[in-house]
Amino acid sequence: IPDASARLLALEVGEVLGIEYPNPADFDRIRGNKDLTLLSEPGMNVGYMAMNSGYGYMDENQNGIRDPNEGLVKTPGYYEPLTKKKVRQAINHSIDKKSIVDNLYMGTASVAKNGMPPFMLGYNDDVEDYAYDPARAKQLLEEAGYPDGFEVTLHVMPVSRPYMFDPPKIGEAIQAYLAAVGIKVNFYQVDWGTYLQETEEGKHQMCLLGWTGDNGDPDNFMNVLYGPNATSIGTAGNYGFYTDEKAQELLSAALATFDTNERAKYYREAQVMIHESANWVYLAHSNQNAVFHKSVKGYRLHPTSRKFFYPVRID
Known part of the structure; x- marks a missing residue:
C-alpha cells in the first residue's frame, strides 16, 4: 500500500496486522488507539x-x-x-x-x-x-x-x-x-x-x-x-x-x-x-517506525531494517 494514510487505515480496520513507515503526523492518533502499538528505534x-x-x-x-x-x-x-x-x-x-x-x-x-x-x-x-x-x-x-x-x-x-x-x-x-x-x-x-x-x-x-x-x-x-x-x-x-x-x-x-x-x-x-x-x-x-495491532507480540526492529519474525506470535 504506497500511501501512508491508506496503510494506517488498513491497519485500523483490520485488513492488516502491521505496517511500516507510518506518517509521523499520525503518531498522536496511533498512540491514542488502545488497539495499536507504535515501535520506533534509531535507524542506520x-x-x-x-x-x-x-x-x-x-x-x-x-x-x-x-x-x-x-x-x-x-x-x-x-x-x-x-x-x-x-x-x-x-x-x-x-x-x-x-x-x-x-x-x-x-x-x-x-x-x-x-x-x-x-x-x-x-x-x-x-x-x-x-x-x-x-x-x-x-x-x-x-x-x-x-x-x-x-x-x-x-x-x-x-x-x-x-x-x-x-x-x-x-x-x-x-x-x-x-x-x-x-x-x-x-x-x-x-x-x-x-x-x-x-x-x-x-x-x-x-x-x-x-x-x-x-x-x-x-x-x-x-x-x-x-x-x-x-x-x-x-x-x-x-x-x-x-x-x-x-x-x-x-x-x-x-x-x-x-x-x-x-x-x-x-x-x-x-x-x-x-x-x-x-x-x-x-x-x-x-x-525506524512501525505499527502493529496489539495482538502481535515479540516483533523487534532491526538497525538494517531486516525483518525477523521469530519469535513473533499473534495472541
Missing part, C-alpha cells in the same frame, strides 16, 4: 537528493569493477547546469533541511550532513554543512552563469523507504525551496522497479533516494555510495555520479587496511571532498 540510514553530475563508466568487461580501459562517458541524464559545482552548491544552500526534518519527519529524524550515520567509524563531524541561505544560492547561480535560474527534473520515489516515509511531500518542499531561487523543478514519477532501473542507468537529472546499512561497517556506506565501482552506468549506486579519483583512492585504501585508525582517517578525508563536490543534498537520518 541516510535519505538524500542526488544530483547527476553527468559522467559514469560503461562496465564493458562485465565484472563490476572499473578497469583501466573503461573511461568516463556522459550519463543518459547529463544536464549541463548540474555539471557545475557552483550550481550544486547553490541547490544545497537553497533547501531548509531543518524545516523539512521538523515539519515533515516531525522529530523522527535528525538532519544529515554526511552520507553515513554519525555513530559510524570515521564519521567527520568537522564537515560544515551547507547553511540554508537563499541569497548565497542566488549569488552562486549568477556566478555559474544562471542568474535567471533554469528548469530541472526530479525523480520522486513512488514508495516509502526507511529513510523517507513520504517522498512526494519531500519533493514538494524541495520544489518550493528551489522555486524561491529561480529553479523550476518538474516531477517525474514511475513505478518502483522502473525508478530503480532508470536511476542506476543515470537517466535522472536529480532523484530522491537513500541507503540503509547492511552491516554497520562504514564501507557499506562509503564505497556503496561513492566508490570507484559505483558509477557504472546500468548498475550505479553512486546516483550523484561522483567521480573524484582522489576521494575514491581514499575509499579503496580504507577498504584495504586492517588498521582501524587509518580507516577512520581515510573516511574523514573523503567526506571533506565529497561534501565540497555537493552532488548530494543530505536530508535526514531517520528513525
Whole structure:
C-alpha cells in the first residue's frame, strides 16, 4: 500500500496486522488507539537528493569493477547546469533541511550532513554543512552563469523507504525551496522497479533516494555510495555520479587496511571532498517506525531494517 494514510487505515480496520513507515503526523492518533502499538528505534540510514553530475563508466568487461580501459562517458541524464559545482552548491544552500526534518519527519529524524550515520567509524563531524541561505544560492547561480535560474527534473520515489516515509511531500518542499531561487523543478514519477532501473542507468537529472546499512561497517556506506565501482552506468549506486579519483583512492585504501585508525582517517578525508563536490543534498537520518495491532507480540526492529519474525506470535 504506497500511501501512508491508506496503510494506517488498513491497519485500523483490520485488513492488516502491521505496517511500516507510518506518517509521523499520525503518531498522536496511533498512540491514542488502545488497539495499536507504535515501535520506533534509531535507524542506520541516510535519505538524500542526488544530483547527476553527468559522467559514469560503461562496465564493458562485465565484472563490476572499473578497469583501466573503461573511461568516463556522459550519463543518459547529463544536464549541463548540474555539471557545475557552483550550481550544486547553490541547490544545497537553497533547501531548509531543518524545516523539512521538523515539519515533515516531525522529530523522527535528525538532519544529515554526511552520507553515513554519525555513530559510524570515521564519521567527520568537522564537515560544515551547507547553511540554508537563499541569497548565497542566488549569488552562486549568477556566478555559474544562471542568474535567471533554469528548469530541472526530479525523480520522486513512488514508495516509502526507511529513510523517507513520504517522498512526494519531500519533493514538494524541495520544489518550493528551489522555486524561491529561480529553479523550476518538474516531477517525474514511475513505478518502483522502473525508478530503480532508470536511476542506476543515470537517466535522472536529480532523484530522491537513500541507503540503509547492511552491516554497520562504514564501507557499506562509503564505497556503496561513492566508490570507484559505483558509477557504472546500468548498475550505479553512486546516483550523484561522483567521480573524484582522489576521494575514491581514499575509499579503496580504507577498504584495504586492517588498521582501524587509518580507516577512520581515510573516511574523514573523503567526506571533506565529497561534501565540497555537493552532488548530494543530505536530508535526514531517520528513525525506524512501525505499527502493529496489539495482538502481535515479540516483533523487534532491526538497525538494517531486516525483518525477523521469530519469535513473533499473534495472541
